[in-house]
Structures are given as structure tokens and as C-alpha cells.
Amino acid sequence: MFILADFIDSLKNLDSLFDLEEQVIRCLREMFQEIVSKYLIQLDETLVSQIPSDHTFVNRQPRTINFMFGAVSFERRCYRNTDGTNYFPLDTHLKLVSRKRFSPYFKSVVSKIGQMTTMRNTADMINLASQTDISAWTVDKIVREMADIVAVEEETLDKEIVHRKKVDNLVIEGDAFEVRERGKQRVSVHHYRVYESTNYGPVNKREFIETNHLKARKQVCDYLEAHYKLSEMVVFLASDAGPGYDPISMRELVPGAKKVEYVIDRYHFIRKFEQTIGLQNPLSRKATAAIRGYNLNQLEAILDTFESQITTGKDSEKLTKLRHYLSRNWKYIKRPKDRDYKYMGKLGSVESSHRAFTYRLKKQGKSWSKEGLQAMLVLILARVNRHLNQDLSSGLRRLRELKIEVSLESIKSIRFTDLNRKIRSQHIGVKIGNITVDSSTSSPIGAMAKAYSR
Numbered sequence: 001m002f003i004l005a006d007f008i009d010s011l012k013n014l015d016s017l018f019d020l021e022e023q024v025i026r027c028l029r030e031m032f033q034e035i036v037s038k039y040l041i042q043l044d045e046t047l048v049s050q051i052p053s054d055h056t057f058v059n060r061q062p063r064t065i066n067f068m069f070g071a072v073s074f075e076r077r078c079y080r081n082t083d084g085t086n087y088f089p090l091d092t093h094l095k096l097v098s099r100k101r102f103s104p105y106f107k108s109v110v111s112k113i114g115q116m117t118t119m120r121n122t123a124d125m126i127n128l129a130s131q132t133d134i135s136a137w138t139v140d141k142i143v144r145e146m147a148d149i150v151a152v153e154e155e156t157l158d159k160e161i162v163h164r165k166k167v168d169n170l171v172i173e174g175d176a177f178e179v180r181e182r183g184k185q186r187v188s189v190h191h192y193r194v195y196e197s198t199n200y201g202p203v204n205k206r207e208f209i210e211t212n213h214l215k216a217r218k219q220v221c222d223y224l225e226a227h228y229k230l231s232e233m234v235v236f237l238a239s240d241a242g243p244g245y246d247p248i249s250m251r252e253l254v255p256g257a258k259k260v261e262y263v264i265d266r267y268h269f270i271r272k273f274e275q276t277i278g279l280q281n282p283l284s285r286k287a288t289a290a291i292r293g294y295n296l297n298q299l300e301a302i303l304d305t306f307e308s309q310i311t312t313g314k315d316s317e318k319l320t321k322l323r324h325y326l327s328r329n330w331k332y333i334k335r336p337k338d339r340d341y342k343y344m345g346k347l348g349s350v351e352s353s354h355r356a357f358t359y360r361l362k363k364q365g366k367s368w369s370k371e372g373l374q375a376m377l378v379l380i381l382a383r384v385n386r387h388l389n390q391d392l393s394s395g396l397r398r399l400r401e402l403k404i405e406v407s408l409e410s411i412k413s414i415r416f417t418d419l420n421r422k423i424r425s426q427h428i429g430v431k432i433g434n435i436t437v438d439s440s441t442s443s444p445i446g447a448m449a450k451a452y453s454r
Contacts, residue, residue, distance in 0.1 A: 111146035147375035
């Protein structure tokens with residue numbers, strides 16, 4: 001095998017380290033494109049013995065698959081069934097879907113990048129890394145396809161039988177944020193977080209997110225029932241006490257718990273006072289200190305002082321609502337460690353964990369279709385729960401199920417100088433161009449690409 005010697009010989013006329021690296025990358029791509037092409041052709045030959053004798057050989061037809069290391073073109077055999085339909089044994093064996101031009105690994109990379117940045121940025125990154133020519137529209141299609149696979153894998157994981165356990169400090173937090181749908185309508189996204197609080201911070205975290213609140217709550221309940229002995233445990237609940245996250249609603253998540261301790265998020269509690277009193281008002285800072293010191297008498301005195309400063313009916317109405325909010329929720333402001341529960345850190349981390357989702361879903365004028373939003377939530381949630389790589393690998397890795405015996409002698413004998421490297425050169429009167437892999441099938445170029453990929 002003289003590939004290395006030939007490659008070293010090709011470096012003689014290079015002038016810089018830049019040219020050296022560019023040559024290495026280009027040659028590696030071309031070499032492995034050729035190797036994989038020959039490998040797939042040989043694999044197709046090995047499948048001939050498995051074809052039923054009453055199936056008729058039709059012809060060999062070309063196909064191109066885009067891998068992360070470049071496009072690989074090859075020919076495979078076409079056979080006709082007894083019912084008159086044609087099929088490709090190689091496509092069936094490799095589980096290649098008809099008219100799909102991207103490899104499983106390629107699609108997994110697209111989905112991993114696509115749930116972290118915009119579709120257009122993802123397309124630019126993939127095109128730069130793989131030397132393909134996909135569009136933002138194609139990235140969106142791949143992301144949705146991969147989200148369906150991840151969703152199926154997540155359901156499989158949730159159905160696995162686990163040993164139910166008893167822990168000291170189980171915490172359930174809930175909150176919601178809004179995302180804009182197409183048509184400038186806003187939809188609430190409901191987010192729950194379950195974890196065990198320890199001296200070293202939260203462990204065994206599991207997050208749940210859904211646009212349907214009832215579905216999100218059911219997922220939390222099913223998870224708790226499957227993993228914990230709630231009837232023997234004290235469960236801590238935390239939220240901002242907003243609609244759907246009030247103490248009664250949160251307690252409904254753990255009806256069978258031995259004891260429930262609800263804690264209101266101090267950040268939101270303090271913000272209620274700041275919004276009513278005003279950040280520039282010196283009373284606002286005093287109110288914050290009274291809340292942190294758990295001093296109700298001082299806090300009521302501050303509100304009485306603020307009442308004397310009110311000049312409008314609107315401010316008076318805000319103060320009345322604030323007093324009702326205070327009377328309903330003051331008993332929940334005391335932290336767990338002040339309730340004689342040790343080893344409990346600060347609660348309210350679900351608010352900060354929104355960032356993993358809102359960074360991708362909000363700002364910059366972003367709006368989503370229902371299907372696109374759901375797909376993105378599935379992928380981001382799998383990443384947050386550290387399941388994304390496992391889900392994509394399990395859902396896409398099918399070659400490991402195959403038992404393949406292929407003679408590699410012809411592949412081992414490939415010489416570097418024999419690779420089919422197409423070096424374009426400019427000619428007068430000739431226009432250089434290419435055919436994109438994701439043109440609309442209604443266009444002439446797309447129709448030609450579609451016919452070639454069959």
C-alpha cells in the first residue's frame with residue numbers, strides 16, 4: 001500500500017503551512033470517499049447470494065450519499081420482485097431510505113448543532129465542515145426528523161424498569177416562560193426540574209418541558225412514581241406561586257408523599273415588592289432586607305409607610321394586591337434550613353435553567369411553528385438531560401446489527417495517485433457550476449438530483 005509514500009511525494013511543491021494543511025484535508029477526503037465507494041460496491045456484491053432465485057436482476061443504478069467527509073457515489077444492483085416492484089438489496093441492508101441523500105451520522109451532527117444556533121448558521125457551519133451545500137430549509141427538515149427519533153428513544157428510556165429509592169432531600173421546581181409562535185402569538189412553555197439536593201449540590205437532575213401543561217405535569221408524576229418511594233419521603237416544592245404553580249397545584253404532583261414542604265422563590269417574592277414600591281424608592285431596599293431577615297413586622301411597617309406616599313388610585317390598587325400576596329405566601333418564604341432541614345441549598349434553580357432553552361428559542365425576532373417548536377424542545381431537553389448523544393446513537397446506529405464479510409484486498413491496494421481527484425480549471429467560454437443536494441424537487445435541477453439519487 002503506497003498511499004503514504006505518494007502523499008509525501010505530493011507535498012514537495014507546497015510553499016506554506018497553510019497549503020500543507022489544505023492539501024492534507026483535501027487528500028484525506030478524496031481518499032476516504034474513494035475507499036467508502038469501493039467498500040459499498042463490494043458489499044453490494046456480497047449480497048447477491050442472498051437474493052431469491054425468482055427475483056430478476058434489472059440493472060445497476062447510481063446513488064450518492066453525503067457523509068461528513070464528503071459525497072460518496074457508488075452503483076448498486078437493482079432487482080425485481082415477483083410482484084413487479086423493484087428494490088435495492090444494498091439500500092435495504094444498510095437501511096438507506098429512498099431519495100434521502102444524507103448519512104445517519106451527518107444528520108446527527110446537523111441536529112446537534114441545529115438545537116444550539118439558528119438553522120442558517122447551522123447550514124453555514126455544516127457546509128464549511130463537510131464541503132456540502134445544504135440550505136437552512138434542509139437543516140430544519142433534518143432537525144425535525146431527528147427530534148422524532150430522539151422522542152422515541154426518550155420514551156424507551158422512561159419505560160425501563162428501575163429500582164425505586166428513598167432519598168433525604170428530593171426537590172421539585174416548576175416555572176414557565178413564553179415563546180412567540182408564528183403569527184405573533186405567544187405560547188407558554190412549562191418547565192419542571194427534579195433533583196436530589198446534597199452537600200455537593202444537586203444530583204440526579206431530570207428536567208421536563210412541554211407546551212401542554214397537563215402533559216408536563218403527567219410526565220413529572222410518572223417519573224416520580226417510577227423512581228422514588230414518595231410515601232417514605234419529605235419532598236420540597238419550589239416555584240414563584242404564579243398561575244398553575246401555586247402551592248396547591250405544586251402539591252398535586254406528589255399526592256402520596258409522606259410530607260411536603262413548599263418554598264416560594266425569594267427572587268420572585270422580592271421582585272413583587274420592587275415592582276410595586278419602585279426600585280428608586282429607598283423603601284424597596286429596606287423591604288428586601290426585611291424579607292431576607294424574615295421580619296414580617298418590619299415589612300408591614302414599610303408597606304404602611306409606602307401607603308402614606310401613594311398619590312394615585314392605581315398605586316393604591318397595586319398595594320392592595322401586594323398585601324394579599326404577602327398574606328397568602330409569607331409562610332412559604334422561610335428557607336428549608338430555617339425549617340430545621342439540613343443539607344439543603346438555595347432553591348429556585350429552574351429559573352436559571354430556562355437559559356438552555358430561551359437562548360435558542362427567544363430574542364432576535366425568532367418565532368416558531370408548533371411542529372418546529374416541539375422538535376427544538378425535544379432536542380434541547382435531551383441535551384440538558386445528557387441523553388442526546390445516546391438517543392441519536394441508539395436511534396441511528398444500525399450498521400452494528402449487520403454481519404458483513406467483505407474482501408478488502410482491492411481497497412488495500414488503492415494508490416494515492418489512482419484516486420479520482422477532480423481538479424477544476426478555468427476555460428474560456430465555459431461556466432463552472434455545481435448541483436446542490438437540496439434543491440426543490442419541483443425545479444429542473446432538483447428533479448435531476450432526485451432521479452440520480454434513486
